[in-house]
Amino acid sequence: MSTDLALVELIRRALQEDLGGVGDITTQATVPVDAVGTAYVVARQRGLLSGSRCVDTAFDLVDPQLQVEWSAKDGAEVAPGQVVATVRGSACSILTGERVGLNLLSHLSGIATRTAGLVRLLDGTGARIADTRKTTPGLRALQKQAVRDGGGINHRFGLFDAILVKDNHIGLGGGLTQVLRRLAEHAGHLTRVEIEVDDLDQLRQVLAFDAARLRSGRAPVVHAVLLDNMGPDLIAEGAALIRDHPAPVTVEVSGGVTEESVRALAQAGADVISVGALTHSVTELDFGLDLHES
Structure with missing residues (x-):
């Protein structure tokens, strides 16, 4: 704890x-x-x-x-x-x-x-396994320690220590452009920001927003992008877009990850693969x- x-x-x-x-x-x-x-x-x-x-x-x-x-x-x-x-x-x-x-x-x-x-299945790929907030109430700290004991890494602990914008935030926040503008105004310089995207068009929009900020001499807003429920081909395409971005952005992959699929996701370009089933199943x-x- x-x-x-x-x-x-x-x-x-x-x-x-x-x-x-x-x-x-x-x-x-x-x-x-x-x-x-x-x-x-x-x-x-x-x-x-x-x-x-x-x-x-x-x-x-x-x-x-x-x-x-x-x-x-x-x-x-x-x-x-x-x-x-x-x-x-x-x-x-x-x-x-x-x-x-x-x-x-x-x-x-x-x-x-x-x-x-x-x-072990990711050996040699450079990708890392992370947990999620899908934990048993009251046991989160212990479960996250167990993930570390197994050689994984921890995602954010709760809603308070990092910003992770998901599809519902985008939907209720007036769309991706409005959400990115609010993040630029309100996210502190020490707060990590991650955006979940459901398709490559959303990814391009996120990258273009920060590329424009960089061209004008301002700091980027987004530090990581979560490619949600994408297969290896889309992940590879998305990772290539992110690697061409002028600022470093972590590539996270999540959604239905199994022992059978995890290595292909890593080889497609994931830096981090988050697996809710580590703690919820x-x-x-x-x-x-x-x-x-x-």
Whole structure:
């Protein structure tokens, strides 16, 4: 998370959801309060680890006396059967904190694993994999960290840290020309601006607007262009137009990106390929907890 306090509050809410106002009634009914044990967090699948801080925080909030030792770091590849962490202390506390910690570990490791797979498919192209704002509310910082653990990069964090003009902004803002004029008036010199275009005519209009500004000695408005839902041929044509522009402009590609299509998009000229499915369609990486009484 952006701060440790934010992570603590997130995990506290997750534990409250799981425990209610009563606690773990199954463990209370079956396990002696003085029982101690050693538990092993074990990977059930091959993939990349992400989310260890969530496990640490969950166990710490349940019982600060629990000891957690990691044998793998976030971003490391894990294999089926590999012990990634060892937890020692109260058996009741371990059982109570287990599910919240493992749920987040599995979820975030799934994001890191898929990100890493896409990053490998781009090897040698120079293009990078990025996330989007299509995240689970409350989990954005963790999910974006998981993308970084997988070798990807982060797009803007929210609506506050960069300008991304999409088709609805253009439609409700009176058209592309009016929107570009407003951006020129209101966007600060330190604010990054990206425009999403649906076709090459819109792209030409964006590039012509900034080319005219450059000819008159003014700074360009647009730093990146998002080519939305275009195939490799259109991307190649658009990228060529952008490369001929007198100012540097990042070429981003998005829309329906899959493992089967991603390399062709990169080879067509994309600098960045953003993939919403990294976070909105997560296949979790399975982890288990094996607990042994001491």
